[in-house]
Amino acid sequence: MIACLNIKQVEKISKALGDPYRLKIMNIISKSESCVQCCDVSAEFNLAQSTMSHHLKQLIDADLLIADKDGRNLKFVINKEVCAAYADYINSLLL
Amino acid sequence: MIACLNIKQVEKISKALGDPYRLKIMNIISKSESCVQCCDVSAEFNLAQSTMSHHLKQLIDADLLIADKDGRNLKFVINKEVCAAYADYINSLLL
DNA sequence: CAAAAACATCGAAATATTTAGATATTTAAA
DNA sequence: TTTAAATATCTAAATATTTCGATGTTTTTG
Numbered sequence: 423m424i425a426c427l428n429i430k431q432v433e434k435i436s437k438a439l440g441d442p443y444r445l446k447i448m449n450i451i452s453k454s455e456s457c458v459q460c461c462d463v464s465a466e467f468n469l470a471q472s473t474m475s476h477h478l479k480q481l482i483d484a485d486l487l488i489a490d491k492d493g494r495n496l497k498f499v500i501n502k503e504v505c506a507a508y509a510d511y512i513n514s515l516l517l
Numbered sequence: 518m519i520a521c522l523n524i525k526q527v528e529k530i531s532k533a534l535g536d537p538y539r540l541k542i543m544n545i546i547s548k549s550e551s552c553v554q555c556c557d558v559s560a561e562f563n564l565a566q567s568t569m570s571h572h573l574k575q576l577i578d579a580d581l582l583i584a585d586k587d588g589r590n591l592k593f594v595i596n597k598e599v600c601a602a603y604a605d606y607i608n609s610l611l612l
Numbered sequence: 613c614a615a616a617a618a619c620a621t622c623g624a625a626a627t628a629t630t631t632a633g634a635t636a637t638t639t640a641a642a
Numbered sequence: 643t644t645t646a647a648a649t650a651t652c653t654a655a656a657t658a659t660t661t662c663g664a665t666g667t668t669t670t671t672g
Contacts, residue, residue: 429544433537440532441660445524452610460619470662475620477660494618494669502611509607515547516597536630555649565632570650572630589639589648 425507431485435508438484443467444477448486448500457490457497520602526580530603533579538562539572543581543595552585552592 427435438444450466451458464474478498481487485504490497522530533539545561546553559569573593576582580599585592 429537429540433535433540436531436533436540437535437659438531440528440535442524442528443660445528445531448610449524452612461617471619472621472663473661479620491619496619500611505607505611509604512600512604512607515543516595516600517547532629538630556647566649567633567651568631574650586638586649591649 424510425503427504427507427511432508432511435484435486435504438480438486441477441480443469443474444481447477447481451487451498452500457499460496460498463498519605520598522599522602522606527603527606530579530581530599533575533581536572538564538569539576542572542576546582546593547595552594555591555593558593 439448446466447463450463460474460478463478464471467474469477478487478489478496482489485501486508487498488501490499534543541561542558545558555569555573558573559566562569564572573582573584573591577584580596581603582593583596585594
């Protein structure tokens, strides 16, 4: 039922999560009721816009976030399927 | 019931898992029936001994592996509690 | 259409990680 | 007790990542 990730995907996801800013971004988006915009996320950190863009790209490239372009804004949601599959992979290590 | 990890621990664990060799090490140790020795792990890879030692250290420092010194050998097992707590953290992102 | 807003991309500097070789330490075996 | 085996540590080179500023693109607004 849950998608299965290969080891390369797991590596990429782990790498994406291995940064304090990107972890916080995941938390912010996870906790928000609705979609979160890029500038909402940026506002939380003291980082250049290009840096934030880079971090978000890594989360999107790892399929942890789904980005939806809405005019000149980007909105994000957690990719629940991939997060669940990743958690599943980790849990499979302890079987 | 499951231990709760803080964001710094999650970052460290993610970083530790964000490398192909270290992921493979986790898989090898996970799949093995009994304890795995350092030299067993090294034999699977074409890496210098010092490099392997470095990778194993990172997994141990992240509390993903428990090392047990047995004479001049090191034996490893998966730290199931920490792995489970990590998977739990990931799952908490999709609530 | 010109200006502004939101985001992406590029280039370069700063920093961190990976890797190997040399050497050290600890324990077992001869 | 010398030697060998297993692992750790140190140093340095190679490589990768992070960060910013400058600039580019797209879309909205005046």
